[in-house]
Amino acid sequence: MNAKPDAPDLPARVVTRDRVIAAVEDALLTGQFVPGHAVTLRGLAAQLGVSPMPVREAIRVLSSANALDVMANGRIRVPTMTRRRFDELLHARVLLEPHLAALALPNLREIAGELVRIDDAIDESLVTGDVIAYMRRNHEFHFRIYRAAGSEIILPLVEHVWLQFAPFMRTVYGRVGTSVVEDRHKEAIEAIKHADAEGLRLAIERDILDGMGLIGHSVLDGPPPQAIRRGKPATKQPQTSAARRPD
Amino acid sequence: MNAKPDAPDLPARVVTRDRVIAAVEDALLTGQFVPGHAVTLRGLAAQLGVSPMPVREAIRVLSSANALDVMANGRIRVPTMTRRRFDELLHARVLLEPHLAALALPNLREIAGELVRIDDAIDESLVTGDVIAYMRRNHEFHFRIYRAAGSEIILPLVEHVWLQFAPFMRTVYGRVGTSVVEDRHKEAIEAIKHADAEGLRLAIERDILDGMGLIGHSVLDGPPPQAIRRGKPATKQPQTSAARRPD
DNA sequence: ATTATCGGAATGTGATCACAATTCGCATGC
DNA sequence: GCATGCGAATTGTGATCACATTCCGATAAT
Secondary structure: OOOOOOOOOOOOOOOHHHHHHHHHHHHHHOOOOOOOOEOOHHHHHHHHOOOHHHHHHHHHHHHHOOOOEEOOOOOEEOOOOOHHHHHHHHHHHHHHHHHHHHHHHHHOHHHHHHHHHHHHHHHHHHHHOOHHHHHHHHHHHHHHHHHOOOOOOHHHHHHHHHHHHHHHHHHHHHHHOOOOOOOOHHHHHHHHHOOOHHHHHHHHHHHHHHHHHHHHHHHHOOOOOOOOOOOOOOOOOOOOOOOOOOO | OOOOOOOOOOOOOOOHHHHHHHHHHHHHHOOOOOOOOEEOHHHHHHHHOOOHHHHHHHHHHHHHOOOOEEOOOOOEEOOOOOHHHHHHHHHHHHHHHHHHHHHHHHHOHHHHHHHHHHHHHHHHHHHHOOHHHHHHHHHHHHHHHHHOOOOOOHHHHHHHHHHHHHHHHHHHHHHHOOOOOOOOHHHHHHHHHOOOHHHHHHHHHHHHHHHHHHHHHHHHOOOOOOOOOOOOOOOOOOOOOOOOOOO
16 A cells, blocks of 8 residues: 555544535435425535535435435425335345344443433433434434444445335334334343344344334235325326325 | 327327436446546546536436445546445345345246347357456346346345446456356346246356356455556556547 | 656546426416 | 427436545655
């Protein structure tokens, strides 16, 4: 490599594009972007106080990860959830996340206390009904674990999956509330303290299946996803932004 | 009647950015981008005959998928393979691809003939030593199978992984040749014909482990890849910058 | 001959403009 | 009252310019 004794620490210059990406990702993960809602370059740029150029790249990055939906005419919107997509996302989560958790187990002892603290914050967000705080904390709980696996390949894949299902979960919580949320974090922490890899794997899997499976199905199986409002035969997937009102 | 597109097929307007992405992805998957080689906006734009703007978005998309490496100063280059990265990529492949193949098994009967045809083309590429054609055909063989799984979530994840390890494999083939390549495609085809899910899963897993594991380790454990620095050692291989001349 | 220093070239980033395509609003006509 | 047609506004895409930073090469000094 080229010897560069000047700065061993990477300066990590903060570029506007990365700030935009982080802002949109946070908005997606905390459910502040409603599925079906349009996302425009200039609109987002004005909202974030930047020029459309960094937003363009950020949107392109996120849409390439299927975190934003690019329609045939180029318009961009928050993806709407379909039964098929939901099942596949659930599938991918069950495939990847328990594996990552078990892989991270040896490194989790030292952050067990921090996980307990985050889980306490989650409980607090649940009782206060702060959905955004809950989703952010829940994301932090899971990814504290997954990050400890030290896998720089699988971890981004899991982040992609989360970016896709998170907006939908926000809709779910907005409809059924957060009181029905019951995670398996306590079991996971217990498994970590006992260095029980299989127990941790099972706890994560159950956390995914319970949290997403039951709630997701109850909502997706409810109203049929084809609520024709004006009889547009061109669009095979009518948007539900203005049709259904979450409460 | 302006808004009445009779054609049910989506127009799918071809934008320059997508062509650039496809071109770079193909170059990565076929090993025409040497690991460590710099990729510049204006250089790639001039090479492809487009303006730097679509290239900027394309590079951003690919770098977000870790298919291109963004250094601390913002410069972009084809990622270099490390032992750690390689092991993780191998790990991710074993985790995802056999699963996808088994999932696709019910839909593979009808394309079994096509798979045989592609595999024959692979053998032909191997005897002629056409590494680029081999890599393209091998990619096609695998993704014909994976695409049949109908999973629009896991499939992009696998594509991301391929984009990351493919350039390195090109280096491997360029060093040890393609004569040592021995895949498990025949076993996979056999398992498909017998509707043997477990056999197919095992064939894919062995194909990955044999192809990447043995070859990759032999090269990564061998000579360090930072041998030559100055002097431009006889660029007999078509480089990425000025290799392709449109006319 | 080796090292230090300086200047031009190259690179990524942000901003702005131009343009085709699409969408929305509103007036018009039946 | 309702569909229709037209024009303005919006949107994504591509191109170009400006600029800070960095890299490369040449020149000069020891």
